[in-house]
Amino acid sequence: MEKTSIPKVVIARLPVYIQKLNQLMREGRESVSSQEMAEYLGVTSAQIRKDLSFFGGFGKKGVGYDVINLLESLRSILNLNQIWEVVLVGVGKLGQALLSYQGFSRKGFEIVMAFDNDPNIIGQTIAGVKVRDVSEMQNLTCPRNIPIAILTVPAGNAQEMADQLIHCGVKAILNYAPVTLKVPEGIRLANIDPVLSLQTFTYYL
Amino acid sequence: MEKTSIPKVVIARLPVYIQKLNQLMREGRESVSSQEMAEYLGVTSAQIRKDLSFFGGFGKKGVGYDVINLLESLRSILNLNQIWEVVLVGVGKLGQALLSYQGFSRKGFEIVMAFDNDPNIIGQTIAGVKVRDVSEMQNLTCPRNIPIAILTVPAGNAQEMADQLIHCGVKAILNYAPVTLKVPEGIRLANIDPVLSLQTFTYYL
């Protein structure tokens, strides 16, 4: 029960607001109303105002929200004004694609280590990160206290890798493996499985 | 307002149940209780029973649910007893990884066409799929009426590609681009942006 008062759904929407505000900023926009944001994002303006009001009053009545100011406020609420270290486990095709993805470091997430168990991949350097043997993972990650892990291993290995990472101080896991992981209370977990999304589609099609 | 009565959250959980039931089946389990499923998935048993009860009574009181029977029932509810054709747009690193991913066809989703705008990639065959010029997309996809698209293009191109796909009859889009797309009523949309997940983590860390 951490930061109890604010609903999880609200926290999950803040990054979406940030994404849009970033775009507005690049376009040179100075201010934006909740109404306009709502249209862009396909939600109600009341929801946007309510969400923001959990953290204070960022707007000016009759005017709207200052784009840069709101953006900075939200970034600060989410602790995005720092570099977050990330460890990636599983350097198959998907893991390689994520290692090469510029979007992480551009948004302040730095993949600092990568591990695999395939001798053909161990030792290679991908996007500046040297791939190491997963058998060394505990030795190498435990001392560094890396807070976030990305899991791109086969389903069968995911739980074991998660356990090891958590043991070494990882506090949040982005899981691409198609399994439901068991993690202790207090460990954040998000699952990205495209098949689950597709299987939801097919109900409606 | 299609199939109104059943909450979207319930539909979204069915694939997770299917995932676990598949695993139980592979392990040779014959039946399972809502209690046991709940423990595996980290939810309440009441939720599982309630979810299933929207579609009928699949269990036996005092016994639980027959694994194979429930699995088949859920697959049928989600229309998973058929092959679903998929078009993939954007064959960069991520697109290539998804093209090579066995999990889609294994679960009944067949990527039948792929498009890109990079001359170095157009013409290549990846995982049995020939990459075609995106300028031909409308000509090639419109007649085939493919229901599902996966978008792995840069943020700047995503909306334009979505519009074209929808124009050609696509009814559901799995969007990997880091933008909020605008789609007409009735088009299903799911977004997979790992950065949004990471940015939710950092609030709690």
Next chain:
DNA sequence: TAGATTGTTAATCGATTAACAATC
């Protein structure tokens, strides 16, 4: 000032959970 838009309250809506009779 007049018009616009916020921040907030109260009402509505929807989802989760507890509890238990039914029954295998």
Next chain:
DNA sequence: TAGATTGTTAATCGATTAACAATC
């Protein structure tokens, strides 16, 4: 039969929306 577990109802909990006074 006794024990276990479902299916379902009612109660609780939480999230969304409508509406409007405050105010820029």
